[in-house]
Amino acid sequence: xxxxxxxxAFTALVMTLTxxxxxxxxxxxxxxxxxxxxxxxxxxxxxxxxxxxxxKDIYSQVSKPDYVFTVEEGEYSGKYIVVEADQQLSGYSFxxxxxxxxxxxxxxVDKLQSVNITIDGAGxxxxxxxxxxxxxxxxxxxGTSHTVVVxxxxxxxxxxxxxxxxxxxSRSETIATAAFVMPENDTDLKVEFGSYYSVEAAGNxxxxxxxxxxxxxxxxxxxxxYTIPDDGYKxxxxxxxxxxxxxxxxxxxxxxxxTFIMPEGNVAxxxxxxxxxxxxxxxxxxxxxxxxxxxxxxxxxWEGTLTGQGFAYMPSVSVRLNDGxxxxxxxxxxxxxSSNITIAVIVDKVSSDIEEVRLKGSxxxxxxxxxxxxxxxxxxxxxxx
Numbered sequence: 395x396x397x398x399x400x401x402x403a404f405t406a407l408v409m410t411l412t413x414x415x416x417x418x419x420x421x422x423x424x425x426x427x428x429x430x431x432x433x434x435x436x437x438x439x440x441x442x443x444x445x446x447x448x449x450k451d452i453y454s455q456v457s458k459p460d461y462v463f464t465v466e467e468g469e470y471s472g473k474y475i476v477v478e479a480d481q482q483l484s485g486y487s488f489x490x491x492x493x494x495x496x497x498x499x500x501x502x503v504d505k506l507q508s509v510n511i512t513i514d515g516a517g518x519x520x521x522x523x524x525x526x527x528x529x530x531x532x533x534x535x536x537g538t539s540h541t542v543v544v545x546x547x548x549x550x551x552x553x554x555x556x557x558x559x560x561x562x563x564s565r566s567e568t569i570a571t572a573a574f575v576m577p578e579n580d581t582d583l584k585v586e587f588g589s590y591y592s593v594e595a596a597g598n599x600x601x602x603x604x605x606x607x608x609x610x611x612x613x614x615x616x617x618x619x620y621t622i623p624d625d626g627y628k629x630x631x632x633x634x635x636x637x638x639x640x641x642x643x644x645x646x647x648x649x650x651x652x653t654f655i656m657p658e659g660n661v662a663x664x665x666x667x668x669x670x671x672x673x674x675x676x677x678x679x680x681x682x683x684x685x686x687x688x689x690x691x692x693x694x695x696w697e698g699t700l701t702g703q704g705f706a707y708m709p710s711v712s713v714r715l716n717d718g719x720x721x722x723x724x725x726x727x728x729x730x731x732s733s734n735i736t737i738a739v740i741v742d743k744v745s746s747d748i749e750e751v752r753l754k755g756s757x758x759x760x761x762x763x764x765x766x767x768x769x770x771x772x773x774x775x776x777x778x779x
Contacts (some may be wrong), residue, residue: 637659
């Protein structure tokens with residue numbers, strides 16, 4: 395009998411190897427041997443022995459060290475790894491020129507413990523190089539050492555990573571590593587990834603510029619907005635909104651620096667600038683003359699010139715009488731500030747009753763007793779220009 399070929403065929407837990415013995419066909423008989431595999435698990439502490447009935451695949455593999463198999467039901471259900479397998483001849487028979495050799499295989503195993511991996515968000519977990527993207531189970535024998543690496547996906551960061559109370563992590567926002575020893579019982583590895591959200595400034599701002607401290611941020615981060623008005627402009631307001639519903643975000647401003655807390659959503663920031671309005675300097679109107687109106691009431695004519703500063707404004711007239719009373723009228727229209735404007739004012743009091751007639755230019759309509767419309771020279775005097 396060819397011993398080398400015979401030993402190479404002993405790969406079963408319980409194997410019955412039938413070899414035809416003959417004077418001329420011994421070598422070929424081993425190659426054509428009929429293999430029959432039977433297996434049944436009998437547990438004695440950490441040792442599994444084989445008896446009767448099981449499939450060839452499990453039977454041929456479980457005799458290999460480091461092979462992992464699962465017992466589905468019963469007192470010893472669980473996942474196991476083969477530590478060693480020992481085969482030995484248990485018996486033989488010879489009948490009708492047929493030699494039958496029977497081998498038993500005793501397998502020593504360790505029960506495996508499991509790390510149940512839960513992943514929330516975009517990223518992966520790798521244990522000893524085996525990657526888990528949507529969660530899963532990593533199994534190993536108690537007391538064995540392993541390395542876990544947590545990697546955040548694109549536009550994500552590691553929010554939390556927990557394995558056990560005594561696990562020490564080395565981590566940044568996107569990568570975390572830890573070494574651990576498999577405990578005597580199953581445990582959980584829970585990882586949560588958060589998202590980085592975009593922060594964008596509107597590009598169609600006029601009258602100034604807007605810049606941001608970051609282009610992406612995670613929820614809870616403080617984001618800073620910087621505004622720089624163009625010459626002749628000032629900032630009116632900064633607004634920030636997020637999400638499809640364009641929800642408003644509270645913005646805190648100090649001069650041209652503004653901050654807000656990043657929400658859970660992409661943020662759009664815009665700024666509104668407005669022209670700086672420099673109204674003309676106040677002037678005292680000059681008394682022209684007293685006269686009597688057609689109705690017989692006394693009146694006086696005053697005149698003054700407001701010098702434009704290049705910005706539109708709304709002229710106003712204030713009349714203060716000698717008794718301390720005062721009335722103000724504001725023009726109902728805006729005046730182009732690119733040139734000077736001379737205003738003639740008719741007061742229904744004679745000059746001796748009037749302390750001052752003052753002309754002002756204001757940025758917007760102020761509280762006033764009345765309003766007036768500007769008329770051209772023809773309307774004021776009835777004379778040709």
